[in-house]
Amino acid sequence: MEKLFIYVISDSLGETGEQVAKAVVSQFDIKDYEIRRYPYVLDLEFLKEILNECKNDKAVVVYTLVDSTLSEYVRSFCQKQSIPNVDLVNPLMNAIISKTNLKPLREPGIIRKLDEKYFKRVEAIEFAVKYDDGKDPRGLTKADLVLIGISRTSKTPLSMYLANKNIKVANIPLVPESPLPKELFEIPSNKIIGLTNTPEKLNEIRQERLKVLGLSNTASYASMSRILEEIEYAQQVMKKLGCPVINVATKAIEETAGLILEIMKEQGIELNKDIK
Template identity: 35%
Template sequence: MTQFHLHLVSDSTGETLQSMTKAALVQFEGVAPIEHVWTLTRTVRQLDDILDSIEQKPGLVLYTLVNKEMRDVLEKGCQKLNVSCSSVLDPVLAAFSSFLGQEIQQLPGRQHILDQNYFGRIEALNYTMAHDDGQMSEGLNEADIVLVGVSRTSKTPTSFYLAHRGFKTANVPIVPAIPLPQELFSLSNPIVVGLTTSPERLSEIRKNRLLSLHETVDTDYVDRERIKEEVIMARKICTRESWPIIDVSRRSVEETAAQIITLFTKRQEQAGVR
């Protein structure tokens, strides 16, 4: 593994910078950065301390600083230390500035202002927590998205990821011999999406779940033939109700959520056309 020091300097929480860095690093094999994360960097004195650390542990420096004076101090300091220093937002900001015909405003942390979108995400998270795993089925029509599927098909983590993106998301398990809530079949507002996976993978996931709880794995819950029947039953229900189905076997939660958002957006566009 190739190790190197990676300094991430932000004038806000650093979430944007860390997300972009993570997305870039997965494209490189055999690298293990030693991350030094510097958040809420808004004074030259803070930059002096950061530059001292960079001098002791030189490496790549990436930053999201919008204040010109702060940027100049960091860039000139890195130039003196002969270390690479790059602003990850410059190409994006330049593209927006050119397209919109507006100057870039130097307002650090503006994306975290407590605006309508912020409170919308909080409301979505509260709704999702209250409607996890089939709870409060009487409020399903208030959702933006309803996920259905057999046990251990990533319904809960996907629901909370979608909630973090601002979508009120409920999830309802499909369990043999237990009828689904009737409200699920007469929803007018949310899109219903079925999640599924291969019986083999589902069996292994369920075994690991039971082992983590120190419970026996000799049950129908992990039997592949029974699981196969569950998966087929769930698919039949989704097909009958014309609910789209996503196979999560080789998808991360983020990838599954992205496809669900695409389905949701298309549905909204179609509703708008009508």
């Protein structure tokens, strides 16, 4: 059998057509095949070039084109050239038109339109990664919110959760042996949230963490005396900063995040973010 070519033509990325093509080909014992994806086909001249190549390769055409002129051209060309073709968009679109009497937008790539909210969310997530765990204290003055707390008080997961709501969060671990960054004292205390946990819960979490890392559970990291020392140190720092404190012991990440947003609002911090 000669090599099978499948042309996937799309006005967006063409991922849908390619995945469908792969799924269908997998149902056959075909070893020699090639799927060629043509994304962002938005003008007729480009489309004509692709279809002429397709004719030479005797290919099967799969297309996801919402522009009626382009999709009709593919259908007509393939019919005249006896090229097998599958339209993955318009039959379903026509069915919805028939059911709803609504007019489609026919806007290419609309599902992937990158709006301002999307860019803000990406920026916030990148910010949270960059300024996680005190990697670069310079980020504290740029943050919408700063989380502080000892190890295993959910600083990182909370930072990422809030970042997905377009909030730029930096977090700083509180360790008795490590000096606090000067930037922490240069920002308003109402932009700082302290996180704490109960000694028992910290002991449990840290024991489990050591087990995952393959370390002995007798390490000082999980000892009750060390935990109490860290909690006392953290309390002193938070008192000095005058920031609100949340005990995360019995709270899910979503619940703690909700409390943080409420506190920020009460503190008069206008985040002006998408927090839905």
